[in-house]
Amino acid sequence: MGEPILKKVIALTFIAAAALAVSFFYLRKPTVVPVHVALQSNPYPLVVGSSRLFFTVSDANGAAVDVQTFDVSAEMNHAAMLSLYAPVTRTAANTFTSDIIWSMYGEWYVKVQAVLADGRTVADTFAVYVYQIAVTAPDYENQFRSESQNQTVITDPEHQYVITIPQGTQAMQLAGMVGEMVIPEEIRLSVRGKNTLIIQNNDLVTHTVGPYTIAPGEVIRQTFTEPNTFVGVCTIGMSTVSIIIEE
């Protein structure tokens, strides 16, 4: 008498567990995978004159995402400049090209907006630098980082002090142009507040910021646990940078 009941209990337990697993797996709310736009160019880096931009829309896992419409605009980072005409050609369900003639060297913003097949809209901005004459990029490059991609280094804004060195920083210095980004002569952190310094180098050359030397494409990240002061030169501002960590 006891054995059949035990078997039934075991069987029902398995069925209930299986049903639970099935319902969890198939009936859960669909996960929305983030979508991003990647930008490459020819030539890379960009130079005054003709260029072709290549856009790829994919999800966070690298899978292609179908796009309904895709728009591109390019404008300089200062006022009184007209936006450039950026005609878009579709080359696949998720890839596009745009031929742009850069009229002036300096910092530009390439703005993209994609309406996806599922109705979602993805918008992003790439701060690109257009060089006056062609320069050579490190071998691994030919990929611009968008504003949203740059933000991925920030995981805890309350405790992180982030410096991003944009592409073209050295070129702007050589051209005598003052870039938008200026490294402060004093970086003040505190053990109990902003205790993590992150420096991301998106430029094509190595930069020294205070005591750190950061190669192209690298991110330096340091969390401080006690007060201290570190001083070093800065190749961007051509001055010294002090990193002061307070209690």
Add this chain to the structure above:
Amino acid sequence: MNPNRLFFFAVLLAALVGCTPASNQPKSVFESGEMRGAVINPPRQLSDFTLASTTGKPFKLSEHKGQTMLIYFGYRSCPDFCPTTFAELKHVYESLNQPADKLKILFVTIDPERDTLDNLGLYMAAFDDDFIGLRDDTPALQSLLDEFGVVATKRVVGESALSYLMDHTASVFLIDSTGELRMQYLYGTNYRDIVHDLQLILPQT
């Protein structure tokens, strides 16, 4: 209940559990957020440099895979940064009590003009017999300094027996067991912070 049915349900349940999304892979210790030195990401690839060594055998980076290395660029006549740093590294080494084949402490001279292998060997032995002095008096030294982002410039000082000093980057760099540059410790970092990081890194190597 038929045992075959029981088996069927068990397999079904196992398959369903197996279908659930896998959890994220554990982060490497360098990405854990627990490090106290400056983490370099992505790790910097280094050329396979070879330097003359106080051990008597040339030191080739690729022959030391599997070992964690702390490397410093300085000079024997340095009146301040270098001896201070190596006194700290002596504390690090003693605190960890690791076998010499697991953790290497390296000193690359930026003043090969004055630092011979013999006197580098004596200098290293003054701190610890396991510490290794490295030397290169060819232009390859500058390439190596560039890879690490180390600046070293000669500064003539008149009225001095030294005749010149070397102004230089005084950071300690960590090369991981795969031969990649992973960490930078600024001059003035408490040696306990380096010990803390190595206690996390070394068990993984």
